[in-house]
Amino acid sequence: MVKIASHHRPGHPLAKDSDYTPVCLWPDDCCVQWDGGGVVIGREGSYRTAFFEAFPSDNSGGFIRGEGETIEAAEGDAYRRWQKERACDHAWSRQPRKKDGTAGSLYTNGGGVCWKCGAFKTVFKPLVELGSYRKPLSASEIACITSGYLIPMRDGDEGADSAKYHRRIELRAKLCGIVLPAKPAAYLDYRSDERKAYEEACMSAVVDYYIVHRARLLNGGDEALLSSFLRSFALSGVERALKDRGIKPTDPSTMNQSPNS
Numbered sequence: 001m002v003k004i005a006s007h008h009r010p011g012h013p014l015a016k017d018s019d020y021t022p023v024c025l026w027p028d029d030c031c032v033q034w035d036g037g038g039v040v041i042g043r044e045g046s047y048r049t050a051f052f053e054a055f056p057s058d059n060s061g062g063f064i065r066g067e068g069e070t071i072e073a074a075e076g077d078a079y080r081r082w083q084k085e086r087a088c089d090h091a092w093s094r095q096p097r098k099k100d101g102t103a104g105s106l107y108t109n110g111g112g113v114c115w116k117c118g119a120f121k122t123v124f125k126p127l128v129e130l131g132s133y134r135k136p137l138s139a140s141e142i143a144c145i146t147s148g149y150l151i152p153m154r155d156g157d158e159g160a161d162s163a164k165y166h167r168r169i170e171l172r173a174k175l176c177g178i179v180l181p182a183k184p185a186a187y188l189d190y191r192s193d194e195r196k197a198y199e200e201a202c203m204s205a206v207v208d209y210y211i212v213h214r215a216r217l218l219n220g221g222d223e224a225l226l227s228s229f230l231r232s233f234a235l236s237g238v239e240r241a242l243k244d245r246g247i248k249p250t251d252p253s254t255m256n257q258s259p260n261s
Ligand SMILES: [Zn+2]
Pocket: 085, 088, 089, 090, 091, 114, 115, 116, 117, 118, 119
């Protein structure tokens, strides 16, 4: 029998649309869920629709969604889409064409869209962008530094992927000009004084960088470094850190404009 999402069971604490029973012949190992009135936010405005979603593990894309006036109509829509996808001899493209024939978005994460049936699936290896190491640090990367997350994790905790991610942040911080403190050789407990000292040193490294480059960053003279971090919530975090250190922040509007702005 088809696997129905637990939130459609009557006893579930957040039970929703639990009186509906699927009517189509979905495969036994296929998970399904639905909603009698979900809001869809699109470029041309938002609308409310019933929808039905299925996650079959076969030749189809693996994520099937149908919409309609009612849940049953949405399920019928999803079922027709699944039939089309599973029978298709797919031809995958990283950059599908839009309905008007122009090139659509390029998927760099390995995702591909079948130009015959429209299915989406991860079928390629991700594209590695040349020069990506020199891109501005993102808000989450800077937060990773200032929170002291670059230290080694507890034994066995650290997968190859997170070690690689941390190494990448360290290299990118160095290229950007942030001078990080020496990293502890092993994991440190969150409440330990050594951990606090390391976090403080990491925050100081970012603050030091910020003090030197503040005018340029705030005046938008260097788009490459004007990352979301320095323009968003993290900026206030650094400003707070300046105050904590007794440095009086200057009103950005009174600072010299950079030649490019
Ligand atoms: Zn196809």
